[in-house]
Amino acid sequence: MQTLGSALKRTRRKNPISLTPLIDVVFILLVFFMLASSFQKTRTVELQPPVKGKSIAQPSEQTSIKVLVAGTDRYEIANKTYDLAHLETFLKSKTDQTVLIQTGQDAAIQDVVSLLDVSARLNLEKISLLPFEGENP
């Protein structure tokens, strides 16, 4: 008499489990994960939204530097134009001061972020964004 084990073995040898449906499912899962997953790493820069009007006390001119972001790689301090590298050198000696960031009409947000990067590199802690004042800041 045949044992159950040997009967099972024989069946298994005769009809091995087909791998094709498994491969189908795995392929579908693979395609799904390839299309749906994203590898772009997003980071953040923290901003404090500016307050409209003059309700906040502005620091005096001795303790603050007003940087106007005029355009791509163009920053103005007291009507003098700097590029990013020169601005970094200029700000290196002023780390105890508050940096006020004003944006011009032609500036892109990338220029503001680059300026924030410079201040982060120089460990400038007091930075504030000034509200946009229109065509002629």
Add this chain to the structure above:
Amino acid sequence: MKSLKQTLNKQRKGGEEHILPLINVVFLLLIFFMVAGKLTTSDPFKLDPAKSISETSVENETAIIHMGNSNKLAFQNEEMDKATLLSRLSTYMQDNPDSKIRLKVDGVHSAGDVLQFLTSLRDSGVEKVALLTQLQHRGEQ
């Protein structure tokens, strides 16, 4: 000498064994994409955030605002106009006070527009904004 038919039959029998390496590779790829990739909802419109050296990562739980070209706006991945967005945001801020709002803006977007928008966010009660950026590697411009 074996006939062609016999050879073909033999190949067909051992066919599934031949695809085992393929299954192994496909499984490995599947595991890689499952582990390394992150499932995210896609943006309502195409945005290329500004590049920054900042390495602060982002908490995904807070509300997100997208700001695209020609001042297209979206709150929580739903496109809407500025007035609707600000009223929805005020409600959100009442329910979740002190929460940080994520803002995704295209890198070439006018800073003036963004600053004006930030000012109106402040009026809706937003105190902290996390501007989403892409990591810029050192030496890359």
